[in-house]
Amino acid sequence: MSPFVSIGLPVAAEPPAYxxxxxxxxxxxxxxxxxxxxVADGSSAKTVDYLRxxxxxxxxxxVHESSRGLAARLNEIARVARGEYLARMDADDIMMPERISHQLATLAASGAxxxxxxxxxxxEDNAVRAESVLAPPTVDLASMFTSTPFIHPTVLARTSxxxxHPYDETLLRCQDKALWITSAADTRYFRDAEPVLFYRVAGDLNPAKFARSARFERRIVRRYxxxxxxxxxxxxxxxxxxxKQGVVRAASLTGRAEAIMRRRYDAIGEAQARHWSERLAASIAPTPAEMNAQTPDVSEETS
Structure with a gap:
């Protein structure tokens, strides 16, 4: 019997603890x-053994010995999925326990x-830092060009x-931004106000990484x-x-990168941080039969 929902998890070189x-x-x-x-995309033998x-x-x-990149693996997941619905997930993020049930209900209620x-x-240490910014439920086409409208690993839709609407496998970055833009003409999008995922963000703003992503974003903007x-x-x-790319570089050089990072998210108080920390603990609680007896304690591993 086929499952109701498929959850796609591409893996590259993420730490086993993640x-x-x-x-x-x-x-x-x-x-x-x-x-x-x-889907292990050129992952190490150690990572593959852990997954198995x-x-x-x-x-x-x-398992694939050679890497083809995120877009190719996401398209592969869609091809082999057996569920009526497909949820995105990344290997360094954590789903809240009600994520799937809530999003299935939201999709049905919204008609999206x-x-x-x-x-x-x-x-990196699972400490709660902030919440993503609350955005309107509907998505304006023009806004997709100025910012990416969705947090990629929170997306759920029918597998069909x-x-x-496959990802563009020629894009090494920002494949999701291109997909949302090219699919807008025949797709009803809905942004839910409810947090459904713990999204991991590095503490340091890497200007070189930001610049690479910005170049791919500009390629998409010029194309469409x-x-x-x-x-x-x-x-x-x-x-x-x-x-913006210049501002990020200047902020990194002058030690103001943290201020740039804070502007991207909504700050939370101590009580809310405690609430989310408790939810996080429930999300990653060990399950009785999750791994065999030979599985190492990955809390001590770094890669």
């Missing part, structure tokens, strides 16, 4: 009619084709939607902008992207 928490958060879902498709140590028959591990949620920001938002607005978006 993988453990990500997979535990799937095992701890309130909705249990799922399959987890883990899970003994839940709902976990499918697909694709739903995405908010997230709680955590750092992902098959009909003139025909969708007009040449004038496209030029403005490109100019702002270059300015």
């Amino acid at each position: 993988l453990r928490d990500a997979i535990r958060s799937v095992l701890n879902q309130s909705h249990q009619d799922w399959e987890l498709i883990v 140590s899970f003994r839940d028959p709902r976990i499918r591990v697909i 084709d694709l739903v995405a949620g908010r997230s709680v920001i955590i750092d 939607w992902f098959r009909e 902008g003139p025909g969708m938002i007009g040449a004038g607005r496209t030029a403005v978006v490109l100019a702002r992207s270059l300015v």
